[in-house]
Amino acid sequence: MLKNVVAVVLEELHPFELGVACEVFGLDRSEDGLPAYDFAIAGAHPGPHRTHAGFTVDVPHGPERIAAADLVVVTATTIDRTYPEPLLDALRAAVDGGARVLSICSGAFVLGAAGLLDGRRSTTHWRHTAELAARHPLTEVEPDVLYVDEDPVVTSAGTAAGIDACLHLVRKLQGAEVARGIARRMVVAPHREGGQAQFVYRPLPETDGESLAPLLDWMRHHLGEEATVEQLAARVHMSPRTFARRFHQETGTTPHRWLTGQRLLLAQRLLESTSEPVDTIASRCGFGNAATLRHHFGRRLGTTPLAYRRCFAEPEFRGRSC
The missing domain is CATH 1.10.10.60 (Homeodomain-like)
Known part of the structure; x- marks a missing residue:
């Protein structure tokens, strides 16, 4: 089931990665015959959260909102920080309760801190794959892919790869026609070939x-x-x-x-x-x-x-x- 979706943000959040979750799951496209999601944004606490671009985002919910989610999308944030334990507890409880979690870019570090990558393959932005592997040796980091689906945990690479991962999950749970319909509205490819290695400057x-x-x-x-x-x-x-x-x-x-x-x-x-x-x-x-x-x-x-x-x-x- 994919109905209730929560996007999780932390301080120093990245607006584009939050925008990916909002664009895929936060718009009502029911007039096109596409599903409408119960979408919300949650953080470690309600209230203003700083972005790395210098402005703030008003977050209406705290970690308690995660409990109702079918899907939790963890958006990108700085990796040089600790992550609030109540938020990590909520992520662990969500997975234990049957929810799926999906990280975009550096959001994988939050899942790693929650222990949700242990024993699973994962990925993140190519600049951070070595650091993710070093911090979390119990995960097998795939550096050359756009996303990894280790149900119920999905991790995606940098920035636009979050779109690929979200559409993949929609396609998996709701069918190719729904994924194509959302992609058409977003004017993006419903499925992108290749991996993030092609974007790495070597x-x-x-x-x-x-x-x-x-x-x-x-x-x-x-x-x-x-x-x-x-x-x-x-x-x-x-x-x-x-x-x-x-x-x-x-x-x-x-x-x-x-x-x-x-x-x-x-x-x-x-x-x-x-x-x-x-x-x-x-x-x-x-x-x-x-x-x-x-x-x-x-x-x-x-x-x-x-x-x-x-x-x-x-x-x-x-x-x-x-």
């Missing part, structure tokens, strides 16, 4: 040669073909070791992980927009067979290809069972 040594961009483009157009590190390195006239190092510099990940991510994105698109059998999709995407595709779907997305198709495909393709 200066490269001039002596390392030309960019790998042409190779990445070739790989995207040949996802169904086998591609070992040795084969890819040979295409750009590098040793496998130099190629692997250079690939990580440009993409923030390994060739295998990047290729698997691109293949999964293609599989998602085909499941959403075609009636092709899962075995055919697995072959087209370079996974070889449906069992391998199911393995990677479960590991990366926490679901199966058929369950994904039932949730997110165009209506005429949802019943496809093979």
